[in-house]
Amino acid sequence: MKRSINFALCFSLLAASVVRAQQQQPPIIAPPQSSSTTHAPQPASSPQPQPTTPAQTSTPSTQTNEALQASSAVVAQSSSVVDERYRIGPGDLLDLHVLRAPELSRDSIRVDQRGMIRIPMIDYDVPASCRTESELAQQIATIYLRYKRNPHVDVFVKEYQSKPVAVIGAVTQPGRFQMQRRIRLLELLAYVNGPTEHAGRTVNVIHAGAINQCDTAAVNQQAEDTQSFAAYKLSDLLRGDPSANPVISPGDIITVPEAEQAYVVGNVARPTNILLREPVTITRAIAMAGGVLRDTRTDQIRIVRQVPGSTQKSTIMVDLRAINRQRAEDIQLQPNDIVEVQESASKSLLRSLLGTIAPAVSQLPIRVIP
Helix, strand or coil: CHHHHHHHHHHHHHHHHHHHHHHHCCCCCCCCCCCCCCCCCCCCCCCCCCCCCCCCCCCHHHHHHHHHHHHHHHHHHHHHCCCCCCCCCCCCEEEEEECCCHHHCEEEEECCCCCEECCCCCCCCEECCCCCHHHHHHHHHHHHHHCCCCCCEEEEEEECCCCEEEEEECECCCEEEECCCCCEHHHHHHHCCCECCCECCEEEEEECCCCCCCCHHHHHHHHHCCCCEEEEEHHHHHCCCHHHCCECCCCEEEEECECCEEEEEECECCCEEEECCCCCEHHHHHHHCCCECCCECCCCEEEEEECCCCCCEEEEEECHHHHHCCCCCCCECCCCCEEEECECHHHHHHHHHHHHHHHHHHCCCCCCCC
16 A cells, blocks of 8 residues: 555656656747648747748739830830931832732832822822832732732832932032932032032031921921021031031032132232131231242232122222231231232332343453553
């Protein structure tokens, strides 16, 4: 009896120690179940799950919006790029070829002034103006679907006649050109080998042709601006200034006027004409003529100037010696001025007498006086 009591007491003490040991150990965490709403605490060493933010979530609707935005950006960028392809216009001559269908092909189709063409098997006019070769070929292929399955159509411009421009004036090779693409003034000037040495200060662009209906910007600009004449400085153009290098429109006429001139005559080394490309003073003009000769009346240089708007002339007397000593103004020449460098009559007479007497004296016999 006593042994049984001791055994029961020992068993109870052992059970109590086991319970205390289990309470001191960390609990075992089971993997979370989907149906469970409770969450056991996790040890510090285990990684914490990161919540998914809306910015990191990729859904089909988000991808569609991003694709639309990217497509809009591409379209906006492509629309800002200028289309350099040639667009057919009135007067052009076209060749139409349909593969394995000679009855639908035709050469030398003229675009009329309305921008329309006539093609085989079609009893109405087909619009061709303002279209590229590929665009017109695709349009004709669509029309020919009623006669041929998947027609292969090619359109070629045989002669360019709708975009003429002309360059005249003080250029090396004046001429008339047919544009096949957008071209600027400086490039067109290069095709005529540039200006000559007699070219003036300006380049004039005369908009004498019809408006290019294919260029919406040009139509809008012409509607707002009725100016048909524009002048640009030749020096700015040759320097590559963008403001002096416009895009040339069909029908434009480019003129390069010759430089205005002044004339230096009289007692100078080389009587000549002076091109007034830039401001030229009287001293510079005389220097360009080789300078004055001997027996020149430098205090009475005369400038003959025509009065604007009349046939009358005025005379301006200039003292060249005073100008050289900076005691008088160095007058700037105007177009058609005539600078007369006068010769001193007395000095010239004395020099001519000496020129005639000296040879006569040298021919006299020499006698010796004893």
